[in-house]
Structures are given as structure tokens and as C-alpha cells.
Amino acid sequence: xxxxxxxxxxxxxxxxxxxxxxxxxxxxxxxxxxxxxxxxxxxxxxxxxxxxxxxxxxxxxxxxxxxxxxxxxxxxxxxxxxxxxxxxxxxxxxxxxxxxxxxxxxxxxxxxxxxxxxxxxxxxxxxxxxxxxxxxxxxxxxxxxxxxxxxxxxxxxxxxxxxxxxxxxxxxxxxxxxxxxxxxxxxxxxxxxxxxxxxxxxxxxxxxxxxxxxxxxxxxxxxxxxxxxxxxxxxxxxxxxxxxxxxxxxxxxxxxxxxxxxxxxxxxxxxxxxxxxxxxxxxxxxxxxxxxxxxxxxxxxxxxxxxxxxxxxxxxxxxxxxxxxxxxxxxxxxxxxxxxxxxxxxxxxxxxxxxxxxxxxxxxxxxxxxxxxxxxxxxxxxxxxxxxxxxxxxxxxxxxxxxxxxxxxxxxxxxxxxxxxxxxxxxxxxxxxxxxxxxxxxxxxxxxxxxxxxxxxxxxxxxxxxxxxxxxxxxxxxxxxxxxxxxxxxxxxxxxxxxxxxxxxxxxxxxxxxxxxxxxxxxxxxxxxxxxxxxxxxxxxxxxxxxxxxxxxxxxxxxxxxxxxxxxxxxxxxxxxxxxxxxxxxxxxxxxxxxxxxxxxxxxxxxxxxxxxxxxxxxxxxxxxxxxxxxxxxxxxxxxxxxxxxxxxxxxxxxxxxxxxxxxxxxxxxxxxxxxxxxxxxxxxxxxxxxxxxxxxxxxxxxxxxxxxxxxxxxx
Amino acid sequence: xxxxxxxxxxxxxxxxxxxxxxxxxxxxxxxxxxxxxxxxxxxxxxxxxxxxxxxxxxxxxxxxxxxxxxxxxxxxxxxxxxxxxxxxxxxxxxxxxxxxxxxxxxxxxxxxxxxxxxxxxxxxxxxxxxxxxxxxxxxxxxxxxxxxxxxxxxxxxxxxxxxxxxxxxxxxxxxxxxxxxxxxxxxxxx
Numbered sequence: 001x002x003x004x005x006x007x008x009x010x011x012x013x014x015x016x017x018x019x020x021x022x023x024x025x026x027x028x029x030x031x032x033x034x035x036x037x038x039x040x041x042x043x044x045x046x047x048x049x050x051x052x053x054x055x056x057x058x059x060x061x062x063x064x065x066x067x068x069x070x071x072x073x074x075x076x077x078x079x080x081x082x083x084x085x086x087x088x089x090x091x092x093x094x095x096x097x098x099x100x101x102x103x104x105x106x107x108x109x110x111x112x113x114x115x116x117x118x119x120x121x122x123x124x125x126x127x128x129x130x131x132x133x134x135x136x137x138x139x140x141x142x143x144x145x146x147x148x149x150x151x152x153x154x155x156x157x158x159x160x161x162x163x164x165x166x167x168x169x170x171x172x173x174x175x176x177x178x179x180x181x182x183x184x185x186x187x188x189x190x191x192x193x194x195x196x197x198x199x200x201x202x203x204x205x206x207x208x209x210x211x212x213x214x215x216x217x218x219x220x221x222x223x224x225x226x227x228x229x230x231x232x233x234x235x236x237x238x239x240x241x242x243x244x245x246x247x248x249x250x251x252x253x254x255x256x257x258x259x260x261x262x263x264x265x266x267x268x269x270x271x272x273x274x275x276x277x278x279x280x281x282x283x284x285x286x287x288x289x290x291x292x293x294x295x296x297x298x299x300x301x302x303x304x305x306x307x308x309x310x311x312x313x314x315x316x317x318x319x320x321x322x323x324x325x326x327x328x329x330x331x332x333x334x335x336x337x338x339x340x341x342x343x344x345x346x347x348x349x350x351x352x353x354x355x356x357x358x359x360x361x362x363x364x365x366x367x368x369x370x371x372x373x374x375x376x377x378x379x380x381x382x383x384x385x386x387x388x389x390x391x392x393x394x395x396x397x398x399x400x401x402x403x404x405x406x407x408x409x410x411x412x413x414x415x416x417x418x419x420x421x422x423x424x425x426x427x428x429x430x431x432x433x434x435x436x437x438x439x440x441x442x443x444x445x446x447x448x449x450x451x452x453x454x455x456x457x458x459x460x461x462x463x464x465x466x467x468x469x470x471x472x473x474x475x476x477x478x479x480x481x482x483x484x485x486x487x488x489x490x491x492x493x494x495x496x497x498x499x500x501x502x503x504x505x506x507x508x509x510x511x512x513x514x515x516x517x518x519x520x521x522x523x524x525x526x527x528x529x530x531x532x533x534x535x536x537x538x539x540x541x542x543x544x545x546x547x548x549x550x551x552x553x554x555x556x557x558x559x560x561x562x563x564x565x566x567x568x569x570x571x572x573x574x575x576x577x578x579x580x581x582x583x584x585x586x587x588x589x590x591x592x593x594x595x596x597x598x599x600x601x602x603x604x605x606x607x608x609x610x611x612x613x614x615x616x617x618x619x620x621x622x623x624x625x626x627x628x629x630x631x632x633x634x635x636x637x638x639x640x641x642x643x644x645x646x647x648x649x650x651x652x653x654x655x656x657x658x659x660x661x662x663x664x665x666x667x668x669x670x671x672x673x674x675x676x677x678x679x680x681x682x683x684x685x686x687x688x689x690x691x692x693x694x695x696x697x698x699x700x701x702x703x704x705x706x707x708x709x710x711x712x713x714x715x716x
Numbered sequence: 717x718x719x720x721x722x723x724x725x726x727x728x729x730x731x732x733x734x735x736x737x738x739x740x741x742x743x744x745x746x747x748x749x750x751x752x753x754x755x756x757x758x759x760x761x762x763x764x765x766x767x768x769x770x771x772x773x774x775x776x777x778x779x780x781x782x783x784x785x786x787x788x789x790x791x792x793x794x795x796x797x798x799x800x801x802x803x804x805x806x807x808x809x810x811x812x813x814x815x816x817x818x819x820x821x822x823x824x825x826x827x828x829x830x831x832x833x834x835x836x837x838x839x840x841x842x843x844x845x846x847x848x849x850x851x852x853x854x855x856x857x858x859x860x861x862x863x864x865x866x867x868x869x870x871x872x873x874x875x876x877x878x879x880x881x882x883x884x885x886x887x888x889x890x891x892x893x894x895x896x897x898x899x900x901x902x903x904x905x906x
Contacts, residue, residue, distance in 0.1 A: 404771070404794070404806065435794055437806060682860035682892045683798065683805060683818075683820030684795060684798075684879070684887070685798060685820050685821055685823055685892070686822065686823050686879035686886075686887035686889070687739045687799070687822050687825060688739070688887050689735075689739040689740060689824055689825075690824065690884075690885045690886075691886060691887065692736035694885060696730070696731075696732030697729070697733075699732060700725075700726060700730075700733075703726035703728075706721060707719065707723070710719055710722060
């Protein structure tokens with residue numbers, strides 16, 4: 001709530017400034033008169049004209065301010081702002097529903113989007129939307145009127161060709177493609193005048209479990225992956241807070257899908273329901289993003305967003321604790337599909353006793369790029385401060401900030417004595433967000449200087465991850481990591497969590513997400529505690545020798561206390577026991593447990609395929625050639641019916657609906673901008689040259705008039 | 717005392733006028749220095765600073781032969797950079813890459829010519845890799861508070877952005893003129 005108030009409070013300042021100045025002048029002038037001598041006063045009355053000139057000039061200066069205020073006041077809410085004139089403006093009504101059914105660590109999420117074409121033209125709709133990065137997207141249903149067409153998985157280029165063909169032949173078609181790991185696009189061809197379309201998309205995911213708490217995130221908006229220009233006027237703040245604008249784009253050219261055209265405003269909300277199934281009695285159900293309405297029934301808990309509709313300018317986040325004692329330290333879910341056994345293992349590492357405490361070298365990196373402007377930088381500053389306070393006297397530390405350039409506070413890591421820590425804390429308070437997001441040099445400094453052997457080297461990287469060159473950065477981390485560990489801290493209303501989780505994975509650390517200033521203390525404390533506790537390293541699962549196993553990920557990452565390991569496996573038969581071993585702080589550690597294979601859990605096979613695709617993709621990224629695993633990924637995705645980098649879901653109708661003579665217009669619906677994103681992303685591209693010129697002319701006029709009047713008085 | 721006020725007003729006027737003249741002068745002068753830095757970049761140097769204290773470097777050269785325009789594009793879209801030349805926005809595809817490369821420029825200096833462009837006009841983009849022709853396919857005015865840059869495409873696109881209206885007296889408005897250009901296939905040039 002505090003964010004809203006803050007952005008709005010800036011707002012009347014701009015719009016009221018002209019009046020304030022008028023008032024200021026009215027009040028100031030008599031006051032000035034009283035303080036002048038009587039002679040002066042007489043003089044003043046006689047030569048009022050000159051003060052009039054001065055006032056006029058002041059107004060000339062104030063005019064720009066007023067002009068800006070008007071722009072802010074009337075951003076064109078609900079109206080067409082711009083567009084090419086021969087194209088009429090049409091407003092599609094869009095609504096979203098998201099229903100998540102949660103059972104244990106699995107969630108099946110159904111996303112329903114309604115589109116209405118209110119125009120009298122045949123249109124093509126295009127829409128970009130985010131999904132969680134680990135999502136296994138496997139179902140697409142498109143309903144138009146009474147008819148429903150179901151999506152089939154196809155190789156991406158094949159799907160594109162078939163879609164284009166259906167599109168030009170006037171048949172209904174829809175295709176969902178993966179644009180990035182967490183960004184998908186939907187295209188719908190041949191929506192008739194006035195028609196209503198419902199698109200249902202469904203995905204599976206494993207939930208985050210950490211420190212005894214499950215959490216689910218429904219991404220609602222996409223962080224633009226570019227860096228805003230410096231010195232931008234905060235135009236979107238008040239808008240984003242009050243209106244949740246959704247802009248869309250209209251294109252009449254048939255063969256061009258990608259060009260944005262017209263933008264307008266439309267309030268956008270989603271209807272969200274989360275159903276927590278099973279015999280558990282979840283506790284502490286809470287959301288830091290939205291207000292909840294919780295309904296407890298006999299066998300399930302249903303969570304709705306209060307009022308039914310959730311603003312889509314921020315991700316929806318929900319967390320809960322399974323009833324105490326119910327969460328076992330080893331959980332195995334299985335599914336039999338086409339004669340093969342699939343298993344999903346969730347294993348909680350025990351808290352290991354620490355034998356020796358190594359002194360650490362803590363490198364804190366903070367993103368001060370323009371995209372961090374607003375609340376994000378405040379959160380980041382608070383997080384850094386917290387980390388600085390946690391340093392023990394024997395530790396080494398350094399602080400690096402980066403935007404377009406990277407800058408280290410100290411040339412090399414220094415001892416965490418009170419002076420150095422105080423200096424770093426002062427430095428932190430003065431950080432401002434401005435400039436580009438150039439992460440590579442910061443990573444280079446953070447991972448590069450390794451001249452303190454015997455120290456546990458930990459890099460805490462605080463950012464919103466708004467970068468475009470993710471693969472390149474991940475390859476850099478893989479190459480330069482050495483024995484450092486990289487811990488990423490995600491900040492802001494819609495951080496690029498895919499990148500940050502991957503960066504932590506490649507950096508063999510963990511990822512923490514902070515979505516709210518009030519959570520900074522708690523979340524950073526949990527992270528710092530994790531940094532102090534040893535991880536379980538070299539974790540291995542010992543499957544019985546006579547079982548054929550294909551396990552993903554192949555190499556299990558280091559485990560930290562409170563965070564589970566999740567492994568998928570394809571097995572020739574189900575084992576009775578499973579043995580897990582690893583190196584703890586106190587030496588070798590192993591645990592053998594009977595497998596309590598629960599009932600068939602649908603989705604385990606699809607998630608295995610998803611984990612395999614992800615691991616293959618990671619290997620390809622680390623190798624430097626992103627497409628190295630194309631053939632293998634395509635075949636897994638096709639076999640399990642999943643959308644991937646190389647496969648899309650395509651739904652086509654066999655008979656044409658659009659009459660041959662009618663052209664097809666195109667409609668693109670853009671995303672709601674994350675709230676608190678301070679800049680619109682476009683560069684500021686006007687110089688004040690004209691303003692200087694006018695000011696100069698005005699002052700010149702004023703000065704000469706003044707002098708002329710003065711001369712006249714002298715002569716008189 | 718009164719003459720002093722009048723004189724200082726005139727002195728202030730000259731400061732303003734100097735500022736007004738310095739902005740376009742800087743824009744023109746910098747481009748000359750940048751041409752040299754670009755030649756060194758083409759010769760194989762990387763991140764060539766056009767002057768010792770510069771915090772940017774040339775990344776491409778943009779020509780509009782029909783409009784007599786020859787500009788060096790700098791890295792980054794900050795106000796400091798744009799004073800010297802059009803800037804390639806961080807986080808967008810590098811010029812010539814497979815994606816949307818966004819270049820911003822000042823409406824009253826380097827990118828004033830955007831107002832003269834029409835669809836089908838040709839632009840020549842020179843990068844460190846190669847140089848190729850582009851054709852203007854789309855000209856739009858958008859509201860930067862709401863419109864999004866299309867950064868999710870894998871098509872080779874060049875987007876030129878400047879403030880709109882081009883002759884507005886006051887900087888900071890929300891409107892932008894957005895010109896999109898696509899590569900012309902080599903065969904079509906014949």
C-alpha cells in the first residue's frame with residue numbers, strides 16, 4: 001500500500017506547480033514591498049511595468065512545467081492515444097483466470113484467457129505472456145462459440161508453417177510458442193467480427209520448498225528486458241499505480257506479425273484460485289502480493305484473491321506451511337506411462353553439524369541500473385546493509401555496484417573492521433539507480449579476484465536480472481566461477497527469476513527472492529544463515545544396480561539446509577529402497593530409506609521430460625552453443641507433448657471460416673507494465689536547446705527593456 | 717543598482733543563448749571525432765574511446781544517403797551519450813544481430829531526419845561484422861508511457877527512436893517517433 005501512496009504523492013506536485021507559483025508570486029510581492037523603503041515603494045508603483053515584465057518572464061519559465069503537468073494529468077486513460085489514421089482503433093476485452101491445483105510438491109495450473117473482437121473485421125490476435133520458468137506446458141484448448149479445437153505438439157517451424165497456411169486459407173488456428181524460458185507467445189488467426197474466444201492453457205510445475213514453507217508464483221507481467229535511459233521523467237509511476245494499463249497494438253498488414261502499432265489503455269485484472277488438495281492442514285497461508293480470501297473445506301483449502309480479481313501489475317505469490325510433521329524428509333512420487341516408470345524424488349538435507357568454521361570472503365554485488373529505480377533500489381540497499389551487518393570481524397569483504405560500468409568500493413577485498421564496514425554502509429546509502437545493466441564486468445570483478453586462499457568465497461548478487469544476454473552471462477559464470485559460490489537475490493515487482501535461478505545453479509549457490517521491503521530483513525537473514533551453514537556436497541543417489549536409470553539432473557547440485565533436492569528419474573522398475581549419500585561438514589553422510597511409492601501421480605512423466613530438457617539446455621548453454629542439444633530436446637518434447645525452445649502447441653481447424661474476400665487485420669495485446677518500473681523504456685531524446693534559446697531571447701528582451709526604462713527615468 | 721539588474725539579465729540571456737548554440741555545435745563536433753574512433757574500431761580495436769574521458773564508444777555507423785545523413789552510433793542510450801550521437805540502447809540486440817536493435821537519438825540534432833523518412837526509404841547500417849541495406853517498413857508515433865518496444869523477435873530489425881513532436885520546445889514529453897527498418901535481401905537490391 002505504501003508504494004501507491006508514494007507514487008501518487010508525486011503526482012499533484014507536478015500538476016499543481018503552476019498554481020503554487022502563482023500563489024507564491026501573489027504572496028511574495030506585497031511582502032517584498034513592505035520591506036522596501038518608502039521612496040522605493042513610490043518608485044515601484046511608478047514602474048510597475050518592469051515588475052510585470054519580470055513576472056511575465058517567470059511565467060515563461062513556468063510554462064514548460066505546466067505543459068508537463070498536463071501530460072501527466074491526462075495520459076489518455078481509456079482513449080486512443082495515437083495510431084496510424086487509416087486504421088480504426090479497436091479495443092479487445094480480455095480477461096484472465098488462473099486456477100492452480102496443488103497436491104504435495106506438484107501443481108497443475110490452468111490459465112484461461114478470454115478475447116473478444118469488438119470490431120467488424122476479421123482479426124488476428126497476438127499475445128505475449130509469462131509462465132513460471134520450470135513449467136511443463138502440455139495442453140492447449142481453443143474454444144470459439146460451440147467448437148473446441150485441441151492443440152497438438154509440433155516441431156516449431158512445422159507449427160509455424162501450418163499456422164501460416166491455415167491463417168491465409170481462412171481457417172481458425174492458434175499456436176503457442178516458447179520465446180524464452182519463461183516467456184510464451186500466443187497467436188490466434190481468423191477471429192470473426194464480434195466473436196469471443198477462450199484459450200485454455202495448462203502446465204505442470206514443482207513447487208518451491210524452502211525452510212518448511214511451500215510457495216507458488218503465478219507470473220502476471222513481463223519485465224521489459226532492456227535498460228531504460230537515464231534521467232527519465234517518472235511518467236509510468238502514477239499510471240501504473242492507479243490504472244494498471246494494458247496497451248495493445250493493431251496491425252493491418254497480413255504478413256507482418258511483429259510490428260507494434262497503436263496503444264491504448266484498459267484496466268486488467270485476473271481471477272485467481274489456488275486449491276490445496278490432500279489430507280494436510282496447511283498453516284500460515286499468506287501472500288505478500290495480494291489480499292487473500294481463504295476458504296477451508298473438508299479435504300481441501302481454496303484460496304481466492306479478495307474481491308475475486310487480482311491486479312496484473314505484479315506477480316501473484318502464495319506461501320504456506322504443510323501441517324507440522326507431515327512433510328517427510330524423503331518423498332517419492334511415481335507414474336507409469338507407456339510401460340515405463342517415472343519417479344520424482346524430493347529430499348530434504350539434514351542439518352549437518354559444522355566442524356570447523358572457515359573465515360569467509362563475502363563479495364556483495366548490487367545492481368544500480370535504471371531498471372532498479374524506485375522501490376527496487378530501496379530494497380536492494382536494505383539487503384546490502386543487512387549483509388554488511390552480518391560480517392564477522394575476521395571476514396574479508398568487498399562491495400561492487402554496476403550499471404553501465406562496474407565499480408568496486410575497495411580495490412581488493414578488505415578486513416571487515418568497523419571502519420571499513422561503516423564506510424561500505426555509507427557508500428550503500430548513497431547508491432542511486434541510473435544507467436544500463438551491464439552485468440558482465442561486475443561478474444568479472446566479483447569472480448575474478450581470487451587471491452585469498454583459505455577463505456570461503458561467497459558472492460551475493462542483488463539484481464532484478466533485467467538483462468537480454470542471459471546465455472552469455474551464464475557461460476561466463478560457468479567459466480569464471482572457480483571455487484566461489486554465487487548467491488542471487490531477486491528484487492523488484494517482476495524480476496527475471498529464470499535467469500537468477502539459473503545463475504545461482506551455474507554458480508552452485510542458491511536464489512532468494514524478495515518481493516517486499518518489509519521482507520528484506522527476514523529473507524536476507526535466512527540467506528545469510530544458509531551462507532554460514534555448510535552445504536551437503538557431492539550428493540549421490542545410489543539406485544539398485546539392476547535397475548536401468550536415466551536421472552535428471554545428472555549431477556546433483558550442492559544442497560543447503562532447508563532447501564530440498566528435486567530429482568526426476570526414468571526407471572526400468574521401481575526400487576524398494578533408495579540410498580542417498582553426500583559430504584557434510586562433518587564428513588561422509590548417508591541415508592537409506594524404504595521407498596513409500598505413493599499412488600500414481602499424474603504429471604511425473606511430463607516433469608521428468610521437462611527436467612531433462614532443462615538439463616540438456618543448461619549443458620548447451622555452458623558449452624557456448626545454445627542449439628547444441630536441438631535434436632535431443634525436440635525428440636523428448638515431441639514424445640511427451642511439451643512446449644520447448646524447438647516445439648510448439650498448434651491447434652488448427654480443418655474448414656475455413658473467413659470468407660475469401662475479407663482481409664485479416666492483426667491485433668497485438670501487450671503486457672501490463674510491472675508496477676514501480678520507473679521508466680517507460682524508451683530513451684529520452686529531446687535536448688533543451690530550444691528551451692535555452694527561448695529563455696535567452698526572453699531574458700534579452702527583459703534586460704534591454706529594463707535598461708531602456710531605466711534610461712528614460714534618468715532622462716526624466 | 718538598477719542598471720546592474722538589467723545588465724545581469726542580459727548576461728544571463730547570453731549564457732542561455734550560448735547553451736542553446738552549444739548543444740547543436742557539440743552534436744556536430746563530436747561526430748567528427750567519432751568518425752575517427754569508428755575507423756579504428758573497424759581496424760579491429762574494441763571499445764575505442766573517442767576522447768580520453770568518454771564513457772561510450774562507437775558500435776555502428778548509420779547512413780541515410782537520400783537524406784545526406786552519416787552518423788556514428790554510440791553504446792548506451794543515456795543523456796550523456798545522446799549529446800554526442802545516436803545511442804544503441806543497452807539490453808537490445810546489438811546492431812545487425814538477430815533481433816530488434818533499438819537506437820535512440822535527439823530529435824533536434826542527429827535524429828531530426830527521422831521526420832523526413834518515408835516507408836521504403838533505404839538505410840545503410842555498417843557494423844564491425846559487415847554492412848547491409850535496410851528498408852523503412854513502418855513509421856509510428858507511440859506513447860512511451862504505454863507502448864512497449866518489441867524485443868522478443870528473432871527477426872533482424874532496426875528501430876530508430878526520437879522524441880515527438882520534432883519541433884516541441886520543451887523536452888520530456890511522452891511521445892516518441894518510432895521508425896522500424898528491416899534488412900533488404902541482397903537479391904532485391906539488384
